[in-house]
Each structure stands twice: as structure tokens, then as C-alpha cells.
Amino acid sequence: MQYIFDGTYNGFLCCVFEYFEYKDSNVQLQVEGDDATQTFLFDSDKSIITDLVKAKRVQTGLQKHLGKSIAMDFFRVFLSEDRKAWAASFNIICQIFSGKTNILGNYGSEEVLYFKQTLKKVSRERHRMKAFIRFSRSSDGMFFAVIEPDFNVLPLITTFFKNRYADQKWLIYDVKRKYGLLYDKENVMEVKLSPEEKHALTTDTVITLDEKDEHFQNLWKRYYQSTNIEARRNMKLHLQYVPKRYWKYLVEKQV
Amino acid sequence: MERIEEKLKILADAAKYDVSCSSSGSKRKNTGRIGDASASGICHTYTEDGRCVSLLKILLTNHCIYDCAFCVSRRSNDVKRAAFTVEEVVELTMNFYRRNYIEGLFLSSGIFKNADFTMERLMRIVKKLRLEEKYNGYIHLKTIPGASEELIKEAGLYVDRMSINLEMPTEVGLKMVAPEKDHESVKKPLAFVQNQIQEYKAESKLIKHTPQFVPAGQSTQMVIGATPETDLEIMNVAKTFYNDFKLKRVYYSGYIPINTENSLLPQVGSRPPLVRENRLYQTDWLLRFYDFNLDEILNPKHQQLDLDIDPKLSWALRNPQYFPIDINTADYKQIIRIPGVGRQSAMKIIQSRKFGRLSEYQVKKMGIAFNRARHFMRCADTPIILGTPSMEYVKQTILQRNSTKYLTTVSDTQLSLF
Numbered sequence: 001m002q003y004i005f006d007g008t009y010n011g012f013l014c015c016v017f018e019y020f021e022y023k024d025s026n027v028q029l030q031v032e033g034d035d036a037t038q039t040f041l042f043d044s045d046k047s048i049i050t051d052l053v054k055a056k057r058v059q060t061g062l063q064k065h066l067g068k069s070i071a072m073d074f075f076r077v078f079l080s081e082d083r084k085a086w087a088a089s090f091n092i093i094c095q096i097f098s099g100k101t102n103i104l105g106n107y108g109s110e111e112v113l114y115f116k117q118t119l120k121k122v123s124r125e126r127h128r129m130k131a132f133i134r135f136s137r138s139s140d141g142m143f144f145a146v147i148e149p150d151f152n153v154l155p156l157i158t159t160f161f162k163n164r165y166a167d168q169k170w171l172i173y174d175v176k177r178k179y180g181l182l183y184d185k186e187n188v189m190e191v192k193l194s195p196e197e198k199h200a201l202t203t204d205t206v207i208t209l210d211e212k213d214e215h216f217q218n219l220w221k222r223y224y225q226s227t228n229i230e231a232r233r234n235m236k237l238h239l240q241y242v243p244k245r246y247w248k249y250l251v252e253k254q255v
Numbered sequence: 256m257e258r259i260e261e262k263l264k265i266l267a268d269a270a271k272y273d274v275s276c277s278s279s280g281s282k283r284k285n286t287g288r289i290g291d292a293s294a295s296g297i298c299h300t301y302t303e304d305g306r307c308v309s310l311l312k313i314l315l316t317n318h319c320i321y322d323c324a325f326c327v328s329r330r331s332n333d334v335k336r337a338a339f340t341v342e343e344v345v346e347l348t349m350n351f352y353r354r355n356y357i358e359g360l361f362l363s364s365g366i367f368k369n370a371d372f373t374m375e376r377l378m379r380i381v382k383k384l385r386l387e388e389k390y391n392g393y394i395h396l397k398t399i400p401g402a403s404e405e406l407i408k409e410a411g412l413y414v415d416r417m418s419i420n421l422e423m424p425t426e427v428g429l430k431m432v433a434p435e436k437d438h439e440s441v442k443k444p445l446a447f448v449q450n451q452i453q454e455y456k457a458e459s460k461l462i463k464h465t466p467q468f469v470p471a472g473q474s475t476q477m478v479i480g481a482t483p484e485t486d487l488e489i490m491n492v493a494k495t496f497y498n499d500f501k502l503k504r505v506y507y508s509g510y511i512p513i514n515t516e517n518s519l520l521p522q523v524g525s526r527p528p529l530v531r532e533n534r535l536y537q538t539d540w541l542l543r544f545y546d547f548n549l550d551e552i553l554n555p556k557h558q559q560l561d562l563d564i565d566p567k568l569s570w571a572l573r574n575p576q577y578f579p580i581d582i583n584t585a586d587y588k589q590i591i592r593i594p595g596v597g598r599q600s601a602m603k604i605i606q607s608r609k610f611g612r613l614s615e616y617q618v619k620k621m622g623i624a625f626n627r628a629r630h631f632m633r634c635a636d637t638p639i640i641l642g643t644p645s646m647e648y649v650k651q652t653i654l655q656r657n658s659t660k661y662l663t664t665v666s667d668t669q670l671s672l673f
Contacts, residue, residue: 102609105606105607105609105610106606106607106609106610107603107604107606107607107617107620107621108607108608108610108611108613108617109610113620113621127297130293130297131297131298131299131300132299132300133355134354134355134356135353135354135355136354137353137354143353143354145355160293163284163285163291164285164289164290164291165289165353166285166287166288166289167287167288167289167389168289168353212350216350216351216354218260219259219260219263219347219350219351220351220354220356222260222263222264222267223263223267223311223351224300224302224308225264226263226264226267226268226271227267227268227270227271227302227308227312228271228302228303228304229271229272229302229304229306229511230304231304231511231512231526231527232304232305232306232509232511232527232529233303233304234303234304234305235303236305237301237304237305238301238302238303238304238305240305241298241301241305241307242300242301250300251354251356252300252356
């Protein structure tokens with residue numbers, strides 16, 4: 001039986017609710033709009049309607065069984081956008097609610113291992129975004145950054161940037177997922193940009209940079225070069241730490 | 256080149272031989288303005304030598320009254336000299352920090368005039384950052400040996416970490432290359448700061464709002480391969496310093512030849528001892544996190560670490576009587592002694608075996624180095640072999656299958672001859 005849901009985390013939690021309400025067997029998750037949905041549509045498939053009340057109940061249940069921070073892991077894994085990890089999460093949650101609360105310690109199980117590995121990947125990407133985000137300062141004092149992370153980690157870094165840069169306005173925009181976070185020195189809000197605004201952000205042509213921004217970018221590049229020890233050159237290690245896909249947005253990697 | 260750019264080039268270049276870059280261990284909070292310290296530390300980028308860039312690591316000046324042979328800023332060395340103003344350092348730090356380039360500032364300096372004069376100038380930068388810019392990010396400050404206790408004490412209230420470098424692992428080695436220096440002038444301030452840290456900690460148990468004093472603790476660095484100390488001597492010194500001064504880290508820095516005049520030092524152009532440096536760090540980790548005693552790894556009979564295999568494997572090969580270890584029954588402390596099994600994998604094994612006895616295919620996937628580990632552990636489905644294989648055979652088998660960093664390093668050296 002396929003559950004077709006809207007691809008949101010709340011929708012995902014509602015699938016769990018549905019499973020325990022109807023005890024369907026052999027449940028597979030599908031996202032509305034995913035390619036496979038059309039080809040394998042059967043009469044028995046269910047369209048799951050996202051209901052915030054139900055989602056909340058499942059989340060609260062998870063917190064009760066696992067504690068707040070481990071319950072969060074399911075949200076983190078969900079942000080991987082990896083369908084196989086979602087399937088593993090679904091099965092694990094179902095087992096937890098069936099009484100196997102300590103199942104997450106079973107690294108011998110393929111599903112748990114995959115869940116944990118995905119969790120680690122997401123955490124690594126979250127950490128990388130804390131490190132690799134580079135702000136530019138526009139002439140009106142806004143610090144903005146463009147990112148293209150492997151996973152949808154913006155929700156996981158909000159608090160970090162809010163705490164750290166409390167006295168400056170900032171905007172971090174995920175071009176891959178087409179949304180950003182804007183901080184106005186008080187609150188963080190999600191923003192979607194119009195195509196023109198997006199263009200402005202990614203091309204540097206429309207937003208006027210602060211007159212000193214280029215100066216500091218150059219100084220940073222200079223520092224980056226000077227702090228390297230040529231006699232210890234180790235590009236393999238370098239690429240392992242700073243994979244090429246991140247270079248596009250790293251000031252020090254621009255020639 | 257603009258003047259500030261040139262200064263940055265000179266003073267970053269002079270500071271880069273200090274390997275410490277960690278920004279961890281502090282929990283300084285943002286009080287509404289700018290910056291905080293991330294307890295786990297963040298590496299914002301990596302240089303092409305694979306080292307982390309976490310802090311803006313610069314010297315205030317590379318003018319120095321000392322003439323230490325191993326140091327690029329030594330008095331007799333013919334290099335361009337420069338000095339930042341207090342304002343320049345503050346401006347660089349704040350602008351880099353606000354753009355998320357760095358986690359904070361690592362500030363050191365050549366000694367000009369005298370220790371107090373230098374320390375006082377460093378203090379002015381630190382205070383301006385904290386008090387005027389309301390900056391709460393990470394600051395690592397070099398303690399200037401010989402500076403007055405009042406100055407050091409005051410500095411401790413504003414910075415996250417302090418460090419003084421031992422430079423050479425032994426006093427004898429140090430005297431060879433830096434006759435004007437001695438280990439005592441390093442130990443004294445390390446001990447003083449350690450005492451202060453403890454006093455503030457004791458006080459904070461009684462009084463609620465005790466100020467933080469060097470919350471990320473102290474560290475030191477030793478240069479490896481410039482002078483002829485053995486690995487045993489080096490690690491003995493490290494152990495003593497960890498014990499006596501409760502250091503957070505001891506750094507080992509493979510000497511990079513930069514002196515053409517001193518015949519005692521390795522010649523310019525010879526390769527820095529990177530593999531040896533790596534082995535020392537591995538030993539350091541075994542002592543701090545794997546519950547090893549130093550004499551198990553290094554002792555008078557075995558004074559140097561093997562370069563072709565890691566120290567845990569080396570220990571295991573010399574002590575076959577402890578193996579194989581059954582991962583389904585052994586306790587955590589035994590499991591972390593299996594070569595190729597780290598602390599995280601050991602935790603996974605302990606947790607997972609509650610669900611049933613673990614087989615090889617399961618532990619393989621948990622992230623252990625199976626090529627090494629398989630000779631030293633027993634899983635549920637490991638066939639029973641009569642007699643024990645010779646450890647020499649085990650070593651050869653491991654080395655044959657293990658063509659990673661050890662072999663590439665060797666071929667690198669050979670290729671560079673042509």
C-alpha cells in the first residue's frame with residue numbers, strides 16, 4: 001500500500017498516524033509530484049492529508065518515547081530529502097511506537113545504520129554551512145550570503161546565526177531550494193524571492209556592495225594565501241575538507 | 256600592494272608556523288551585540304596544506320629582540336618587518352568576523368623592547384575588541400614569557416585561550432637553537448595561569464557571577480625534528496605538561512626548514528617530518544582518550560614510533576597475548592584497544608550487541624578499519640583458527656592491503672628527487 005503525502009515533515013508524521021489508525025500492511029511512502037507516483041498509482045493507494053493536529057500528536061509521542069533531542073533526529077534526517085532515509089525513518093518510528101523504544105541503538109540493522117549515516121551526513125552539512133557561509137555587505141548594511149547545500153539544512157542553522165550576528169541584518173538564501181532566511185535584528189523569517197531579486201543576489205550586478213566589501217574580500221584572500229605552508233602541501237586532504245562543489249561561494253577560492 | 260595588505264601578508268606568514276588553530280572549548284555567549292564561541296569550534300576553511308583556518312592568526316609585529324635559530328622572525332633573519340596598529344587588528348578582526356570568514360582572533364607577537372611592553376600592547380587590542388566593539392567571539396592570546404603577573408592576570412579575564420610554546424621538547428634541544436631561552440620561563444606563566452583558572456573555578460562554585468578566566472584553557476607547542484629528541488622524550492615532556500598544567504592540547508609541529516645559516520638544523524629544502532608528526536598526534540590521542548599508558552607505546556626498549564604503522568597497531572603486534580578480543584563479550588576498554596576500532600565504533604558495537612550477536616558483515620559497516628581490525632577481533636561468525644598467526648605475517652598482510660597515506664608519502668619523497 002502506498003501513502004502519498006505532500007513531502008512536508010508534518011505530512012510525513014501524518015503517514016505514521018495513518019499507519020497506526022488503519023494498520024495497513026506493507027506501507028510505502030510516496031511524495032506527490034515525484035515521478036514514480038504516476039506510474040504506480042493503484043486503487044488501494046492512499047492520499048494522506050496533512051493535518052497539523054495529528055502531526056503534533058505523533059511528534060509529542062516521539063518526544064515522550066525518546067526525549068526532545070533524539071526526537072529531533074527524525075526531523076534532521078527528513079531534511080536530507082533522501083527517500084530511502086525517509087522510508088527507514090518511517091519504519092523505525094513505527095517500531096518505536098510498537099514498543100521497541102531502544103531500536104535506534106541497533107547498528108546491526110540495515111535501516112538503523114542507514115538512518116544514523118544519513119543523520120551524520122545532515123549534521124556534517126549543517127556544520128559545513130556554519131563554516132562556509134560567506135557574507136557580503138551591501139551598501140545599506142545588509143549582510144547577505146548565497147548557499148547551495150546538499151541537504152535542506154537552513155532550518156538547522158537559524159539559531160546559530162541569530163545568536164552570533166545579533167546586531168547585524170542578514171539574509172541567507174538557498175538557491176537550490178529557492179527560499180531564504182532573513183534576520184532583521186529581532187526575528188528570523190522565511191523569505192521567497194522574486195526572480196528579479198534572486199538574480200540580483202546571485203550575480204552581484206544589482207545589489208550595490210558596501211564600498212569596503214571588496215577591500216575586505218581581497219584582504220581575506222591575501223590572508224588565506226599567506227597562511228598556507230607550501231612545504232606541507234597536501235591537496236588530497238584539502239579537497240577532502242573543502243570539496244570542490246563548495247568553492248563557488250567561498251571568497252578565498254575565487255581567483 | 257596596499258600597505259595594510261602587505262602587513263597582513265608579512266604578519267600572517269610569520270604566524271603560520273604556530274599550528275594551533277582550534278577555536279573550541281569556550282562557551283562565551285553573545286550578550287546582544289556581536290559574536291559567541293562555539294563549544295566544538297568551527298574550521299571556516301582549509302589551506303592547501305590541509306590545515307584548518309579557524310582564527311585570524313597574526314603577529315602584532317615580527318620585530319623581535321630574540322635570535323632563535325628555528326624562528327622565521329629571529330633578529331638576524333633578513334626578512335621584511337612590519338607592525339600592525341591596534342586599530343588595524345581590531346578592524347580586520349571585526350570585518351572578517353562579521354562576514355563569517357573566521358571564528359576569532361589568534362594574536363601573537365615578536366618581542367619588541369621587552370615582555371611587558373609587548374604584552375601591554377596585545378592587551379590593548381583584546382580590550383578594545385571586548386569593551387568597545389562588544390565582541391564575544393573567540394580570542395586566543397599568546398602569553399609573552401617574562402610579562403608581569405598583573406598583565407597576564409588581566410589578559411585572562413578577556414581571552415578564551417592562552418598558550419606559550421615550549422619550542423623544543425627538551426631544555427638541551429632548546430639551548431642548542433635558542434640560547435637566550437629556557438623551559439623555566441614557559442613553565443612559570445603556565446603554572447600561574449593554571450592556578451588562576453582553578454581559583455576562579457573554585458570561586459564560581461560559591462559566587463554566582465564570577466567572571467570567566469581563560470575558559471578554553473591553555474595549550475603549548477613543540478617543534479619536532481629540528482633537534483634530535485626521541486619520540487619517547489617528546490611524549491614524556493607532553494605527558495608531564497598535560498599532568499602538571501592541565502593543558503587542553505599539546506601541539507606537535509614538524510619543523511619546516513627556514514634557516515640557511517645554522518648547520519645544526521635540517522637543511523632548507525628537506526621535507527618536514529609529516530608522518531612522524533601524525534604518529535605523535537596518534538600517540539597523544541591514545542594517551543588521552545584510549546586509556547593507554549605511555550610506557551605501553553614508548554619505552555626505553557622502543558624509543559621511536561614506527562612510521563609505517565600507527566602506534567596502536569604497533570602496540571598490538573608487540574602484545575599478541577591480549578588478542579583476539581571477542582567484540583560480543585569484551586568491555587569497552589578492551590574493544591577500543593583493537594587496531595582499527597575507534598571510540599565511536601566501539602560505542603556502536605556495545606549498543607548493538609544487545610540486539611543479538613554481531614557478525615563480521617555488520618561490524619564492517621559500522622565504520623571500523625576492517626583490514627586492520629580483523630586480525631585482532633572475533634565476531635559471531637569468525638572461523639576458529641588453531642594456533643596464532645605470527646605477528647610479522649599479520650603486519651605484512653596489513654601493509655600489503657593498506658596502500659593509503661603511508662605508501663603515497665614514501666613515493667612522494669622518492670619522486671621529489673627527480
